[in-house]
Amino acid sequence: MNLAIVVPCFNEQEVLGTTIDHLRELLNQLIAEGLVDPESTITFIDDGSKDKTWSMIETVARCDSSMHGIKLSRNRGHQNALIAGLMTVRGDAIISVDADLQDDLSAIRDMVLKYREGAEIVYGIRVDRRTDARFKRMSAEGYYRVLRLLGVDIVFNHADYRLMGYHAIEALKQYGEANVFLRGIIPQLGFKTENVYYRRAERFAGESKYPLKKMLALAWDGLTSFSSLPLRWITLLGFTVSMFSFAIGSWALIARIFFDGSVPGWASTVIPMYFLGGIQLLSLGIIGEYIAKIYTETKRRPRYIIEKMI
Structure with a gap:
């Protein structure tokens, strides 16, 4: 051989x-x-x-x-x-x-x-x-x-x-x-x-x-190049958070109509808002990574250029 x-x-x-x-x-x-x-x-x-x-x-x-x-x-x-x-x-x-x-x-x-x-x-x-x-x-x-x-x-x-x-x-x-x-x-x-x-x-x-930065980049490339599960997890996470928010909103509405009360404090408003905002930014970031890969692939640029061979 x-x-x-x-x-x-x-x-x-x-x-x-x-x-x-x-x-x-x-x-x-x-x-x-x-x-x-x-x-x-x-x-x-x-x-x-x-x-x-x-x-x-x-x-x-x-x-x-x-x-x-x-x-x-x-x-x-x-x-x-x-x-x-x-x-x-x-x-x-x-x-x-x-x-x-x-x-x-x-x-x-x-x-x-x-x-x-x-x-x-x-x-x-x-x-x-x-x-x-x-x-x-x-x-x-x-x-x-x-x-x-x-x-x-x-x-x-x-x-x-x-x-x-x-x-x-x-x-x-x-x-x-x-x-x-x-x-x-x-x-x-x-x-x-x-x-x-x-x-x-x-x-x-x-x-x-291969310092830590390059190792993390290689790991992320491997993850996003061979699995679409992170995108599916975003859908599942969005559904879960939506159901949780719906439940909290229903509880607040029921408390106001039937028990003549209200949800006290700013925490009940601010914390869910921050939580949802963080989830949205994280989801957009993951989606953006996949879009960036699509962008790179569609340009079809050469992976390397050989300057000299001996």
Whole structure:
């Protein structure tokens, strides 16, 4: 099999040299064992880095015919950089892995073996989240459970470390959406799948390219791209609040007509008004998010632009 490994990179100069050495050693080992073709490649996708990442990629590509690089014209985000690699690189199977060396590279051999046994997609799944901070661990696992609750077909504790065969890649090319969330798209492709389990290590060098803000943005993209339940919940919430308001209004009317009384104080007026106002603003915000996604999709702008390939 001709194996292609794609590695999205963004400002990874501190760790990239070590990543290159580890991947080269792994690829040579797979070739020596006869598991992959000697023409197998490793391609680094530079997602608009501001440091020396691209110059390092150019240097290694000139010296090693198995190493290649794709430079995007500007930073487009991890998911789009990954899509650029998957759509551009050729091979019987493509493995995507991050450049930070947190994903156990030895799992690649297991993925290759699963593919040779007939799997078209092989997911790399974390055994646990011991290396994560408590907040990140709880929020990440909670997020996967929420997505499943909303009906999204997603692999628990799987990020973007996976193998995809030629047929799966060709099927993925039919998805032209601008709001990319590969963890939700890939399970929709079908095909035979297998899992490979590994332990995630601490980041080898540099800093995380997924701070809290980007993690929340990715989580929200995944939620709104694959489930319409929030919109249905708005309808249910509106119905519930309307019934509650109707009941309160009926109680006030009955108290005034039959018991010659009235609802005392301003709280009975102001609190429901604030409550309803907050519900309306929240509902409009959620609806606005879906409309914004429709707006983005209808423009059909390219997800990435390749500036240079080596």
